Amino acid sequence: MDNFSTLIGGIAGDGINEAGLTVARLFSRLGYHIYMYYDYPSLIRGGHNFSLVRVSQGKIAAHTDQIDVLIALNQDTLEKHAGRLKESSFVIYDADKVKLDETKHRGCGLTITQILKEAGAPAIMKNTCIIGGYCKVVGLDWSVLQDVLKKHIPKMLELNMQVARRGYDQAAQFCHMGNHADSSNDKHAQKPQPVLTGNQAISLGLIKAGMGAYVAYPMTPSSSILDFMAKFGPQFGLKVIHPESEISVMLMAQGFAYAGVKAAVGTSGGGFCLMTEGLSLAGMAEMPVVVIMAQRTGPSTGLPTYTAQGDLHFVLNAGQGEFPRFIVAPGDAEEAYYWAGFAMNLAWKFQVPSFILTDKTVSESQYSFDIDLAADPSGDLKEETLMSHLLWDGLGEYKRYRYTETGISPLAFPPLHGQVIKADSYIHDENGITTEDPQIATQTSDKRQRKGQFMAEYLEGYETVKVLGDEKSKTGLLCWGSNKGVCEEAARKLGLRVIYVLVLSPFPEKRLKSALQGVERLFAVECNSTGQLARLAGFYGIKTQDRILKYDGRPFSVEYLLAQLGRVLA
């Protein structure tokens, strides 16, 4: 089966994210590629949560509306998602909670309450029980589930296995999902890959690039980076701090930078509002800092747990005054890993703020992650080799803001015997001492702009714009960030070209124009209400014929995008 989707739904507190992840891991072990979208409202208990796990023989990074199997832990799940069921779909449900009209849908119910009661298991184990049943439904060997549970269930493993087995035995088989990991003749075969969220991939990319400190205040959908760093960071020697506010976060990052420690911060729109004062300081004082800006639906509190691409222009323009910045918007976990490390290296190479702009979709969705695909063969992420080029040669007097051809001043960190290192938020001379001299004011501004210019030239050597789908098509889809996967899939079906812009600042004008060669009709696909990339491209004379926009907090599904394309192409 090329594409197979499973939706598991229940209330918050049922462990729906973890259950979805278990389904993802089962298929990952069979050699499938995974994409999982997790949908949850902003509450701790109750409401409706669902995980949508899609597996495929090729790489995927988008969900479909239609599903093959629905796992319903409550009636609400069945009612909310019945519309996704095809004639061939199958429902597995908690027979004590859910009534299924068998004249409409095929399915089987498990007597979960009874199973748990007989086993003396707590209510939270109902998802293990139903996943056990699910394995039977889709024809997976019991041993695959056993293997996954053994590895990922830290507590009460025996009891979990017992209720899963009861579920497995009680369920009926509906289909048989093949094993790609074992079949050596299968051209799609891949070894089981880790399943990571975009946020986890970003975390690893930053660690790879030599990050020494991570500072953040919790805010959805960036909080899981803080959690990941706090949990796994110490073994990498990472200093992880959760201070009093995002204002403090941004300033701490600069204290670290001043002392020679590579630091990153993470937040979403509201927290980033507080960081802008410090961001401007980083621009003036030339402090390298990596900012992960994970977008959610705004303005203000908006939809805290839902997605958006509404902050592109905010990030492009945040902070008073003019200073260069790097912005990259990765579209899946492998890009997130690679570009996070790249963003760190770039921040230090050019002494600028460097942004990893994600959204809830990229940050919190789960992807198959192949580090060999993500790793950069040219060794860009080896910070050891890079750092030495940035340091002062030790000759003569040290000047923190020495004027150079590229605008980049050599770095040094205290303690430095016989020298002083002065950073300054004011207009300052080469030594970092405040001045109001008009000539120096001009020179320092020119210095910052030179760095921006040099950074733009440096980036010309990288694939900052990608062409996907049918590269010869005269109809193009212009997209960025999380819409990469869905656009690529829709474009393949319709024979369209996708022009996917990865780096948004410095704007890759040359590469974008070359990617657009031969395109006669261009449609912007974005998760905002104004077409922010289309507007940005417009500054460079690039015109879009129409915009396909979605701003309800939910990502594009493949079917929805195809329907919208059908409308504009007609």
Next chain:
Amino acid sequence: MNPKDLATATQVTWCPGCGNFSIMSSMRMVLAELNGEGIPLENIVLVSGIGCHAKIVDYMNVNSFYSIHGRTIPVASAIKIANPDLKVICFSGDGDSLAEGLDHLIFAAKRNIDITMILHDNRVYGLTTGQFTPTSPQGFKGKSTPSGAVEHPINPLDLMLVSGASYIARGYTHGIEQLQTLFKEAILHKGFSFVDVLQVCVSYNNLYDSYNKWTYTVQGNDASSFEEAQKIIRSWNYDRSDVPIPLGKFYQKEVERFDQSFEQYRPNLSERDSKMKILLENFI
């Protein structure tokens, strides 16, 4: 080392008679002395906010980070955590740290992080030409409160004591020797040290006569006693100008520090890739 060697060539632009001169010369003397005692000058980092006080970093030929208004503490905290060998000294104003950056100040005390805060407390906004601050008395007629401030002031020392600062003192810019003693003690203290300096602004809040009349140095107090420190600190609440104003060291205690908890974490590049591989196994 001669304290004069710690000057930069930059022209000093404080008003004649400004209390900031005393703070700067005291600090230069202390840093020169510490240099002689084995704390090399390159291990000192000064961090300032924005306001008249902050210009001090331009005038001192010492490592510095001239930060933004209210934001000395987070910058200084990270520098200390990054490199525990550095001695990090913040200079801040009463508007700077008690208004715009009050949360950072409280958290520095709460964490008892090993940095020093010298508060240039002139009880007026000087650089913006004369508005009331969190330590101006009720009734203070400033440009933003022409009919007199309605609010009562904050007692920063009281706030620092209850927040967990482990060295608390007050000096006055007419007492350079005492300032030197307090600055040195504060820098050498292991933990968050806070020195409130009654710094006179000759242009917008000239309190020389009042301070000369009412300040006195506490003698024989038990600085290890929280209760005694609180009593001394609360004997003057910044509101009245007809009661004695205590100076000197009020409180000092050795307690656990935030920065200590990070000393064990140093990136180990040689093991990074193999550890990452093992970590990824957990996600299969």
